[in-house]
Amino acid sequence: MSNPPFGFGPPDPGDSGGNDRDSDKSSGSGGQQPPGGPEAFNQLGQMLSQLGQMLSQAGSSTGPVNYDLAKQIAEQRLAGTRGSSLGFSSQEKSGESAVRDAAHLAELWLDAATILPAGANNTVAWTARDWVSKTLPTWQRLCDPVAKQVSGAWVQALPEEAKQAAGPLLSMVGQMGGMAFGSQLGNALAELASEVLTSSEVGLPLGPDNTSALLPANIEKFTEGLERPSSEVLVFIAAREAAHQRLFAHVPWLRQRLLATVEEFASGISVDTSALEQLAGQVDPTNPASIEEAMSSGLLEPKTTPEQQVALTRLETLLALVEGWVDVVVAEAVGDRLPGADALRETLRRRRATGGPAEQTFATLVGLELRPRRMRAASALWKLVGDRHGAEVRDGIWTHPDLLPTAEDLDDPMEFADRLGDGPESVETFDPMAELERTERAEQQSGESGPQESGGSSEDSNSDEDDKGDAKG
Structure with missing residues (x-):
């Protein structure tokens, strides 16, 4: 993991509080502040106000994370942040109306590309908030x-003397x-909310x-520089959201x-208690600044255990299969209906390959890094299965996780397609127990190989680097 999960990383660089103002005030006097006067009283008042607000927020926390503060x-x-008014056809409509129209058109096209029916009962336009x-x-x-x-x-790493001395503190x-x-x-959520295009990105x-949600303002920002009509981009994004909802609903x-797989990975986080004991001696329970400094020191960065690596591989594979299926189904649904569909498809692939908002937020919040090369492999597999066996077989595979x-299989899609046989009945005769045994063997090998060896073949790694190189170009 190149990015530690949240709680381990340094404070947000943009959240400087009053430090910038203080440095500006000190720059004109060689860093010396006057010992008294109205300015000193104003600064003291600001500090007391901030302390009171902080303690007020702390009092509302009932769990390991203060979600009230996070939301605030x-x-x-x-x-x-600005709203949006996307143009649809030749008429300027509100973002909400344009989203509904685009979603309706996308659903009609998807009906011909997959056996899964529409999954969203409601289509809405969201702001970032x-x-x-x-x-x-x-x-x-x-x-x-x-x-x-x-x-x-x-808390466990604190010496007993410190626990007794702290008491209620x-x-x-x-x-x-x-x-x-x-x-x-x-x-992290604010940064992600300012970039995501849909609820399922x-x-x-x-x-x-059962709710399809698009963020028109973010889509409008994403459209800038693409040299494609905003209505075309909106329909393509709406089709991706609708395809996700079909999977999640059916x-x-x-x-x-x-x-559950994300939870399984996150619950396996382990912390070096020796580093905690070292830092515990530097913490003053009455000084919030010392706690924050200790938590952001970098010494507490967790290590990926073999059990976590198994869960991570399972999650990455499942996410890749979801994204790959959506990629293929949407491509078939829009077909030649959208002149810029191929360019938009590649743009979104590169957005993921270069570490877009989804990948970075996972790395920050729960220590997960999505590997976009698996999504391309999954797309190739679903395309192969659909071409050889049809949409009914391809989509019928989702009936059971085994x-x-x-x-x-992502490394050898031809072998997987061969195992399926021919015709819709092939899914019914597919042996789930044999597949379960294959899955268990793959997970055991992944756990034994460790974090550095479980990322796929060298060919996959080269493919990932090619994606990133293309994206930069």
């Missing part, structure tokens, strides 16, 4: 395991930790069930499996 920080950073509030409950489920592991290890240590986590989560079902096990391709 995210909304403050997103305050003043809407995205934060609507997806925060799911983020809470994903982030809690990491925060619990870290905060629990932190020990609970404040947990509250301050919750604030530190909440602050970092809020900044990160590959997980973050939003409400593959009953998928939503729970995705979120029928899905494994990480090994």
Whole structure:
């Protein structure tokens, strides 16, 4: 992992508080501040106000992460973000109306490309702040395991003398930790909310069930420089969102499996207790600044265990299969209907290959890094299966998790397609027990190989670097 999960990283560089103002004031006098006067009283008043606000927020925290603070920080950073009025056809409509029209057209086209029916009962246009509030409950489920592991290890590492001396202040240590986590989560969500195009762009079902959600303002910003009509881009993005919702709605096990695998990885976070004991001696429970400094020191960066590596490989494979299926189905649905479909498809692939918002936010929040090269491999596999066996066989594979391709199958899609046989009945005769045994063997080999060897073949790695090189070009 090149990015530690949230709670381990340094404070957000843009969240400088009053430091910039203080440095500006000191620059004109050689760094010397006057000992008294109205300015000193104003600074003292600001400090007391900030301290009171901080303690007020700490008091509202009831878990390992202060989600109230996270939401407040995210909304403050997103305050003043512009709305959108996307053009659809020759008439200028509101973003919400344009989203509904685009989604309706996309659903009609998807009906001919997949056997899965429409999954969204509602199509909405979200602002960035809407995205934060609507997806925060799911983020809470994903982030809690990491925060619990870290905060629990932190308290356990304190010497007994320090625990007894702290007394009632020990609970404040947990509250301050919750604030530190909440602050970092809020900044990460604000950054992601300002870039994501739909509710499902990160590959997980973050939003409400059966709801397609697009962010018109972000799509408008994304469209700038593409030299494509905004209506064309909107329909293409709406088709991707609708395809995701078809999977999440009609593959009953998928939503729970995705979120549970993330939780499984996050709950396996382990912290070096020796480093914690070293830092514990430097912490003053009555000084929030010392706690924040210790948590952002970098000494607490966790290590990936073999069990986590198995969960990570399973998650990356499943996410790749979801994204690859969406990529293929949308390409077939839009066909020649959108002149710029191929260019838009490649643009979105490169967006993921260069470490887009989804990949970076996973790395920041729960220590996961999505590997876009697996998405390309999954696209190739689904395309091959569809061409050889038809959409009914391709989409029927989602009926049971044991029928899905494994990480090994992504490396050898021809062999997987051969195992399927011919005709729709091939899915019914597909041996799930044999596939389960194959999956278990693959996971055991992945766990034994360790983090550095489980990222796929060297050919995959070269493909990933080629993607990034193309994206930079």
